[in-house]
Amino acid sequence: MTHASPRIVIVGAGHAGGSAAAFLRQFGHAGSIVVIGTEPHLPYQRPPLSKAYLKGVATVDSLLLRPAAYYADRDVELVTGCTVTTIDATQRLVVTDDGRRLPYDVLILATGSTARRLAVPGSELGGVHHLRDIADADALRRHMAPGHRLAIIGGGYVGLEAAASARLLGAEAVIIEREPRLLARVAAAPLAEFFAAYHRAHGVEIITGADVVRLEGRQGNVDAVILGDGRRIDCDAVLVGIGGQACDALALSAGIACDNGVVVDENARTDDPHIYAIGDMTRRPLPLDDDRRHRLESVPNAIEQARRAANSILDLPQPAHELPWFWSDQYDLKLQIAGLPFDTDAIVVRGDPAVAKFAVYHLRGGQVRAVEAVNSIPDFMGGKALIASGRQVDPARLADTTASIKALVSEVQASAQNLA
Numbered sequence: 322m323t324h325a326s327p328r329i330v331i332v333g334a335g336h337a338g339g340s341a342a343a344f345l346r347q348f349g350h351a352g353s354i355v356v357i358g359t360e361p362h363l364p365y366q367r368p369p370l371s372k373a374y375l376k377g378v379a380t381v382d383s384l385l386l387r388p389a390a391y392y393a394d395r396d397v398e399l400v401t402g403c404t405v406t407t408i409d410a411t412q413r414l415v416v417t418d419d420g421r422r423l424p425y426d427v428l429i430l431a432t433g434s435t436a437r438r439l440a441v442p443g444s445e446l447g448g449v450h451h452l453r454d455i456a457d458a459d460a461l462r463r464h465m466a467p468g469h470r471l472a473i474i475g476g477g478y479v480g481l482e483a484a485a486s487a488r489l490l491g492a493e494a495v496i497i498e499r500e501p502r503l504l505a506r507v508a509a510a511p512l513a514e515f516f517a518a519y520h521r522a523h524g525v526e527i528i529t530g531a532d533v534v535r536l537e538g539r540q541g542n543v544d545a546v547i548l549g550d551g552r553r554i555d556c557d558a559v560l561v562g563i564g565g566q567a568c569d570a571l572a573l574s575a576g577i578a579c580d581n582g583v584v585v586d587e588n589a590r591t592d593d594p595h596i597y598a599i600g601d602m603t604r605r606p607l608p609l610d611d612d613r614r615h616r617l618e619s620v621p622n623a624i625e626q627a628r629r630a631a632n633s634i635l636d637l638p639q640p641a642h643e644l645p646w647f648w649s650d651q652y653d654l655k656l657q658i659a660g661l662p663f664d665t666d667a668i669v670v671r672g673d674p675a676v677a678k679f680a681v682y683h684l685r686g687g688q689v690r691a692v693e694a695v696n697s698i699p700d701f702m703g704g705k706a707l708i709a710s711g712r713q714v715d716p717a718r719l720a721d722t723t724a725s726i727k728a729l730v731s732e733v734q735a736s737a738q739n740l741a
Contacts, residue, residue: 326352326353327352327425327634328353328355329350329426329427330425330427331354331355331429332405332415333430333602334358334362335367336366336367336623337600337601337627338429338431338599338627339356340627341631342354342356342392343395344628344631345634347631348631348637350634350635352426353396353398354397356397357415357417357423358402360401360454362385362401363389364385365384365386366384366620367453367454370384371482371486372482374455374462375483375486375490376486403419404417407571408575408596410575410577410593410595410596413428427595427596427634430572430577430596431598431623431627432571432572433568433600433601433602434453434565434567434601434602434618435453436457436566437563437566439533439536439563441535441536443535443536443538446538446543447543448464448543448558449543449561452483461560464487464492465490466492467492468492469492469493471492471558472558472560473497473560474560475561475562476498476504477562477564478504478649479562480496481516481649482650482651488524489652493526495525497531497533497546497554498530498531509662509668511674512695514674515677515679516651519651520651531552532548533549536559543556567583567601569602575593577591577596578591581616583598583603583604585598585599585626587605587642588632588633589605589626589627589633590633599623600626601618603626605622609709615645622645625643644660646659646705653696654695655696656693656695657693657694657698657701658694659701659705659708660690660691660692660704660708662690663690664685665683665685667684668683669716669720670720671719680694680695680697680701681693682707684716688712688713689707689719691708692708706730706733707730707733712734712736714733
């Protein structure tokens with residue numbers, strides 16, 4: 322640190338960047354803070370874009386993390402509608418597309434991720450959408466009405482949430498997934514089967530094991546998705562939801578170490594002592610998961626890294642590490658996920674998927690490593706406690722719903738105390 326109140330520049334005005342500015346002021350930073358964002362909006366929440374915002378029950382103002390007065394009152398300079406094009410790590414300054422040269426003592430990169438593009442002929446047609454920001458959602462929302470048919474390429478959470486929003490607004494929806502099932506890379510098979518059945522019951526057509534080879538259109542607008550087996554899926558619009566890519570090009574050009582995301586330590590530090598990186602763009606270690614590095618696209622991750630970066634910059638003690646968690650809302654379903662199910666060797670389903678209230682527990686060596694809970698807050702909270710305990714559980718006991726999950730957690734915690 323060059324002096325007691327360093328000038329801090331934050332590149333990226335999303336959840337991570339906005340949270341970092343707030344934490345820095347909350348924790349006592351008295352120096353200059355500048356937040357630079359490419360969008361014209363104040364920092365806002367993105368998860369509701371595929372749900373409440375698409376359905377028209379949320380507004381831009383309701384998505385804002387904080388009102389404009391918050392930043393003004395705390396002397397946080399917001400530069401919106403502006404893109405950083407260059408980082409000069411030697412001179413410690415950033416250059417923007419409108420010619421500004423902003424010096425920094427500490428730089429926080431929070432540029433997020435961008436939607437992966439579909440590399441097939443016709444992908445440049447009008448009516449082909451992605452869903453990453455408010456402008457994307459505004460463009461897509463025009464097709465969320467009776468008489469429209471939306472083709473969704475990709476059976477991940479964003480695609481499922483958009484399909485649910487489309488059906489609730491009266492539009493037709495068809496999901497096209499390359500893998501043999503939905504959520505193939507991110508969820509257990511029992512959970513994926515449940516969501517597939519639930520969406521079909523709500524009128525969503527689901528096609529799996531399908532390769533998209535091209536998009537066709539009339540007068541410059543998409544009107545069909547063509548599959549590898551020759552099938553033609555007619556539509557009025559296409560949503561491409563095939564994952565995201567870290568926005569790490571700026572960091573790479575500045576010589577910062579990247580590996581499918583900016584490589585950071587547990588406190589969000591890069592290999593440049595004056596530069597931090599937070600949020601979707603980072604590849605970070607997870608001490609609660611055997612110290613592997615992961616790229617997590619989630620609000621909890623963005624907030625945790627923002628907090629840890631602020632603490633590190635201000636030389637404050639760090640809080641305990643947080644367990645990764647995620648959520649998804651579809652129709653009247655609330656899915657809550659805790660932990661990461663890597664290298665697990667057993668799955669336990671607790672509850673009844675037929676009544677849309679159950680949980681899938683992932684175990685390794687008898688230890689709970691992750692839980693996926695549908696409409697079951699007790700399982701989500703109990704699963705988090707079991708993961709944190711690191712203790713073995715009896716799979717049969719875990720599956721037995723005649724005993725509450727709270728009782729099982731108490732037993733495990735009591736056993737751990739007795740052995741301590």
